[in-house]
Amino acid sequence: xxxxxxxxxxxxxxxxxxDMAYCHFTEQKGVWNFxxxxxxxxxxxxxQQEELKDAIHLNAEALLQLHNQFGTWLGEEARAFIKEKQxxxxxxxxxxxxTHHRPELDxxxxxxxxxxxxxxxxRPVICDFRTNDVALGGQGAPLVPIGDQLLFHEYDFCLNLxxxxxxxxxxxxxxxxxxxxxxxxxxxxxxxKINFEYDKGGKLARSGSINPEMLEKLNALKYYLLPHxxxxxxxxxxxxxxxxxxxxxxxTENLLHTAVHHICExxxxxxxxxxxxxxxxxxxxxxxxxxTFLIDTLTKKLGAETKIIVPEVTIIDFKEAMVFxxxxxxxxxxxxxxxxxxxxxxxxxxxxxxxxxx
Numbered sequence: 001x002x003x004x005x006x007x008x009x010x011x012x013x014x015x016x017x018x019d020m021a022y023c024h025f026t027e028q029k030g031v032w033n034f035x036x037x038x039x040x041x042x043x044x045x046x047x048q049q050e051e052l053k054d055a056i057h058l059n060a061e062a063l064l065q066l067h068n069q070f071g072t073w074l075g076e077e078a079r080a081f082i083k084e085k086q087x088x089x090x091x092x093x094x095x096x097x098x099t100h101h102r103p104e105l106d107x108x109x110x111x112x113x114x115x116x117x118x119x120x121x122x123r124p125v126i127c128d129f130r131t132n133d134v135a136l137g138g139q140g141a142p143l144v145p146i147g148d149q150l151l152f153h154e155y156d157f158c159l160n161l162x163x164x165x166x167x168x169x170x171x172x173x174x175x176x177x178x179x180x181x182x183x184x185x186x187x188x189x190x191x192x193k194i195n196f197e198y199d200k201g202g203k204l205a206r207s208g209s210i211n212p213e214m215l216e217k218l219n220a221l222k223y224y225l226l227p228h229x230x231x232x233x234x235x236x237x238x239x240x241x242x243x244x245x246x247x248x249x250x251x252t253e254n255l256l257h258t259a260v261h262h263i264c265e266x267x268x269x270x271x272x273x274x275x276x277x278x279x280x281x282x283x284x285x286x287x288x289x290x291x292t293f294l295i296d297t298l299t300k301k302l303g304a305e306t307k308i309i310v311p312e313v314t315i316i317d318f319k320e321a322m323v324f325x326x327x328x329x330x331x332x333x334x335x336x337x338x339x340x341x342x343x344x345x346x347x348x349x350x351x352x353x354x355x356x357x358x
Contacts, residue, residue, distance in 0.1 A: 001026050004332065005090045007082065007123075008318075008325025009074055011097035011112070013163030013234060014184040014287060015053055016198075017043040018077060021321035022087050025329045032150050034326060038085045039318045042077055055099035055111065056234060063099070063111070070097065071113030075120025082121070092117065093328025093352070094127040095320070101141070101233030108140040114355035121357070126328040128353040133338050138345025141231035142166045145177035145342050146330065147323030155309065156280040157271055161288025162320070163188075164232060165267055169274060174341040178228035181221070181266045183288050185237050186259045190245060194252050202293025208257030214248045218262040229344035260294050268301035280306045285319040328352060 004025040011018050022038040044052070055066055074094060082089050094117055096110030108130045118125040130140035145168035148158035157169045163185035168177030184198070191199050199205055221240055223232060248255060271282065282302075288294055289310050299308055310316065330337035331352035338349045 001028055004329040005088050006325040006328050007078060007087070007089045007092045008321040008323070008328070009078065009092060009094040009096075009112075010318075010321035010324055011052075011095065012286075012320065013098060014188055015044065015049050015163070016287060017041050018074070019318055019321040020078065020081050021318040021325060022081075022085065022089065023322050023325045025326055027333075032326070034151055034322060036314055036318055036322055038081075038087065039314055039321070040081055041317065048073075052097050052099065052111075053234075056238075063109075066099075067109075067111040068113045068116050070111045071116030072120045074112050075117040075125075078117070078121040078123070082123075089123055091328055091332070092121055092123050092125045093325045093331075094125060095129065095324045096127055098130075098233060100235070101231070102235065103134050103139045103141075103231065106134060108134050114353060118355040118357040123357060125355045125357075126331055126352040127355070129324065129327055129338070129351050132349055132351040133340075133343050133345045136340070136345035136347060136349060138338070138340060138343030139229050139231040140343060142168065142177050142179060142342065143327065143338060144168070144320055144323045145175045145339060146337050147319070147326050148177070149175045149339075151323075151326065152283055154281070155283040156277075157274075157282040159267065159271075159282055159284045160320070161284060161286040161291075161294070165263060165288070166231075167267070167270055168342070171274070175339045176228065177339075177342040179231045180270050181224060181232070182218070182237075182241065182259070182263050183286070185234075186241055186245065186263075187256060187291075189237075189242065190252060190255045190259065198287075199256055199291070202256075202260065202291040204253050205256035205260045205291075206293040208251065208253030208255070210261055211248060211250050211254050211258045214244060214250070214255070214258045215262055217244045218259070219265065224266060229342060260291075260297055263288075264294065264298040264301050267298060271302060271306065275306070278305050282306060282308050284308055284310050285316050287317070289316045
């Protein structure tokens with residue numbers, strides 16, 4: 001039985017940092033299994049965080065420079081991790097960091113040059129998982145549902161609470177998935193105004209109360225009316241959400257409390273609309289799973305019939321990095337790793353580009 005030994009790299013829209021997950025994957029009679037053997041998160045330095053956040057405003061020359069420099073940095077961090085943990089790594093599978101995502105204009109960009117990464121890490125690299133799907137007319141997102149279906153099939157819904165909330169589930173044998181809307185992106189934006197990276201456990205949010213005007217404006221965002229497949233990026237957040245937050249004069253606690261209720265209302269609506277039986281099981285991962293106030297609020301809005309499962313911390317923190325490692329394994333096997341039922345593309349695809357070190 002062949003074992004794929006792959007290091008997955010993930011940088012998400014919440015800009016928390018780089019997640020690295022060293023995984024083993026095996027396939028037996030069409031069934032895939034995984035194991036996360038080592039994992040580590042590296043927080044971005046303030047300057048690097050600002051560079052990635054503001055990349056959307058860069059000219060072409062500066063953006064390409066960032067793309068290459070970030071690829072080299074990813075490779076250096078991966079090489080150091082491999083050396084420290086003494087890992088046997090066959091491939092690195094990297095998501096990169098999304099700076100531009102406009103599938104309606106036929107482009108998406110994840111910085112972190114695959115060639116620079118491969119050279120710096122001295123390992124073969126599989127990356128650029130989204131471009132092919134966009135070229136096929138798809139959203140290029142979300143991509144994690146392939147892992148949800150093949151590795152977490154015992155759950156009715158897989159909910160990820162990163163910078164953005166997204167969900168995946170089966171409908172008549174086909175995987176459906178889409179970005180629901182906001183999650184940590186708005187919460188972190190609010191806390192950074194008072195020089196907090198995030199609201200640990202949702203303690204600040206729990207002590208606040210709802211601002212009805214802000215909640216009404218957030219709930220009225222036009223994105224929520226769109227049918228799937230659909231996805232959002234940082235551009236949407238800057239254009240549609242930031243003005244609402246910045247124009248609301250209230251305490252940090254109340255802003256956070258209101259945002260949590262908005263996030264949970266929209267998630268609960270989607271789960272309830274797609275519930276087909278009682279006792280549905282919802283797997284919750286991503287940084288938002290550690291926000292106990294958010295989970296408590298979502299539990300109340302869903303009701304006792306729906307069971308929320310928050311897994312062990314390694315799965316919460318590193319599921320996305322692990323799934324991109326898995327997508328790398330599927331790419332090597334030339335198996336489908338992007339579902340057109342999720343993205344709206346012309347067909348399923350086996351996506352990802354291979355770069356060899358030199």
